[in-house]
Amino acid sequence: MFRYASARIAQTVVVLLAIAFIGFLLVSNLGDPLASLLPPDATPQDRAALIATLHLDQPVAMRFLTFLKGLLVGDFGISYRSHEPVAALIWERLPATVELAFASLAITLLVGVPLGVYCGIRPRSALAKAVMFVSIAGVTLPTFVVGILLIAVFSVKLGLLPSFGRGQTVDLGFWKTGLLTASGWRALVLPAITLSLFQVTFVIRMIRTQLMEVGHSEFIRFARARGVEARRIWFVHALKNTLLPVITVLALQFGNIIAFSVVTENVFAWPGLGSLFLQSIQTADMPVISVYLIIIGAIFMMLNLLVELSYPLIDQRVLRERA
């Protein structure tokens, strides 16, 4: 177990370094920090001072080390657009995205898992067929179309729910939450549904396929041939076999939820990281773009690491096969 875990962690660190390096290359090669940050009437002294603060006079290797150190202590550089520290910009937007992501994950789990299990066990039932039919819509409709449709129906036509923003937020000092006000919850509904729709259908289909596949395996047939009760077969023998791929996919889906929130946030004018990212792209604000990409990459890697560390708890064979 120890060897397995340390190998996984080492791999993660290597990939994180690679991601950081790519982020670094973006900032150091694209865009012109001097032109963006210096006022038009800057003196050569100002210019020299800025070069020194940004370490532009140092060799590339040194600059990468400085960049890495900055990442570790939360010093992400200065935004070209607003001239504010990138860390402050990100920190201001992070709560909105995290709350939206967790709301979508909750919907995905609460709706996707039970429906997936049901459709896998009873693939020929009417409900399963209906779910599969509807889920085609979830897989094929692009997120922004779903968002716009929901807005058209629930905001414009029925006037039930707001179509943009987070509603009222409460500042807890370190975290601005929308979960403590009624308007915050109402504002969350449509974006969370939009963001989770694809994930829900994906999870349903995935669990269903997995369960049906396991259902055809010899060991399930043997369990049936021994007269093991149907309840035990599905909830112990079959479901445990599907856990490994399902957990993997769920974790990566959570990464996707955060990454895909770019589109949803844009449609609903949700003040999160995704909107920040889009604004930064429009203004070629390289420091923000690169830090955003590094953060998304790091989230994916951490989720992946957690999943891999949980494997041995489910199926001991991975210790032998992968260590």
Place this chain on the structure above:
Amino acid sequence: MTPLLDVRDLSIVLPREDRDLVALNNASFTLGRGEVLGLVGESGAGKSLTGAAIIDLLSPPLRRSAGRITLDGERIDGLTPAQMEKVRGRRIGFVFQDPLTSLNPVLTIGRHFTDTLLSHFDISFAEARRRAVHWIGRVGLSDPELRFDQYPHHLSGGMRQRIVIALALCCEPLMVIADEPTTALDVSVQAHVLKLLRDLHAETGVAVLLITHDLGVMAKMADRVAVLYAGRIVEIGPAARLLGAPHHPYTRGLLRATPSHKAAAGRLEPIPGSMPNLASIPSGCAFHPRCPRATEICRDRVPVLEGRHEGDAVACWHPVTEDRP
């Protein structure tokens, strides 16, 4: 005395859009208490389907289209799924062929047993555990207590097959169906597992429907043998008679193709051709295109299974007899 298992006119079909393909055609046989009945035939003859049909475990779209199955005086065809669950494992055990795929990789050996026992008996977990450990030891594994907590991948193929056998027997069924119980094993392990089966049969008196294409195994284990060809029983009889003086040319062909059998007399003669596909079973006697004795009637008419009595019969227009070799 009524036989333990009585299978009457069992037919299995594979529905197709245009017509139903017949995978088993009116098979009838019996299995006495404590008896070992062998079911032989080349690959694709319908042996596994016959076994699966008895415990209602055919994989769709295959289905039983006709037949009566009586176990210990009670009809077991047409039971509800819940009733069938009580028959499987408890009254009819089933030994699967491949020990590598028959055990659930994410469950401990012990869990396989306790789930089976708790499904059939109203006993405590401790009692289920005790019985499981007993059976793990009984099929010859060392350290049963330790094995209980191990996973299938900790065990070798031969050990896993012993576990599969123990699982089939742990609820003390009246009979077991063993579908090629040794085929997937190393040759060196086969003999041990076969001996285990023989010993358990002798100790518990459980009746066995032994499915195999290995006539050597048949000769060692079976009291009676039924020969299956293209979904029909073509010969059935006491093992000594059938293996010593086969009446059906197919049975004789099988024997001559078996190494170390005396009918092969030193040289092996494989039967020319191969078992027909379900969709293209020949007319008349399905074996006629491969049969050295075939005449016109074999092509036109299906021979019926007949003989001295129901338990010793052959379906052939030109059976092999002492005076007509």
